[in-house]
Amino acid sequence: MVDQDPRQLLAQRLRSLREDRWAGRRITQSQLAEALGVSVPLISSWESQGNPRIPPPPRLAAYASLFASQRSFDGDTAHLIKPQEMSDEERQTMNELKRELTHLRGAALRATTSSPELGGVRMLAEEPWRFEDDDVITIVCGQISQQMMDKIPYANVDNPDYIELLTYSELDSLFELHGHLRAANPDTQVNLRIAQKLVPDDLTSHLATLGGIDWNSLTRSMLEKLKLPVRQVADWRTEGGQYFEVEDNGITIQHRPILDEQSTLREDVALFARAVNPYNRERTVTICSGMYGRGTYGAVRALTDARFRERNAEYVRSQFGAGDTYCVLTRVPVENGVTVTPDWTTDEYRLFEWVG
Secondary structure (H helix, E strand, O other): OOOOOHHHHHHHHHHHHHHHOEOOEOOOHHHHHHHHOOOHHHHHHHHOOOOOOOOOHHHHHHHHHHOOOHHHHOOOOOOOOOHHHOOHHHHHHHHHHHHHHHHHHHHHHHHHHHOOOOOOHHHHHHOOOOOOOOOOEEEEEOEOOHHHHOOOHHHOOOOOOOOHHHHEOOHHHHHHHHHHHHHHOOOOOEEEEEHHHOOHHHHOOEEEEEOOOOOOHHHHHHHHHHOOOEEEEEOOOOOOOEEEEEEEOOEEEEEOOEEOOOOOEEEEEEEEEEEEEOOEEEEEEEEEEEOOHHHHHHHHHOOOOOOOHHHHHHHHHHHHOOOOOEEEEEEEEEEOOEEOOOOOOOHHHEEEEEEO
């Protein structure tokens, strides 16, 4: 038992709470999923002995509340009992369970990020840009305008030295993400596409869409379909018409990039969002979208930069667990023309976050 993977110890404890907490009363995964407001596959992933996922703290707190009292499962539907409605004994049990699960979770996270056996290459295998099904990944960018292409000789298809990638927007982000995806998914085909030239097989693969709604029509379409509590506004004809808008506890808040008096970008705002692909429930869509290209690059670098990807990936796991839909709206500083990678473990970088 001493040498057992701490992630498995947490998974075993979660399963034992469900199956063995009370003699003669076994809770099904469906009952538990309904009470927690999550999917049955998510419960299964937390209990898996082969490759267990680590639940975020709010979910473990909910476990502690549920299993503090059999009353949570009385009636037709399982439900959380508010602490103020618990007896003193039930509250004490809830707090003890919460401490135990928090301790197990901490050990599981430390093993994942610190152990030589679990670090290095395996860290890439467990981060958000690793896809275990080894299916095709399609990176989608917008196409630069014809007016811009006319100024780049090599972007003309009739030029003997034509370079197709010069017609893509977000080249910094594309170059960065493509290399990282190939490293994290060595046996996977990674395709590059322009949004206006997608075919059905592209749309049903894992999708990574780069750039904002003004140039990348797939970003615009996905934000409309996913109905995240974040909206991107890109009205470049109106002063101040470029911002992200979020709904937070019934309040609408706008987050804007910062430019100095010379119109030099000092800080961008960017969205990183992960969700189920609406065209194929077995695949994902990931959005990296800034108001400017620097923001998109920062959203990509948050999970590819060797100095920050592990801590940011751990933050994603700790906050969102195995949730299939989540997003982070982040600041992306620009210092002397250099895009600074956002550190999501620092509050000042995170403007808004949400998990579905």
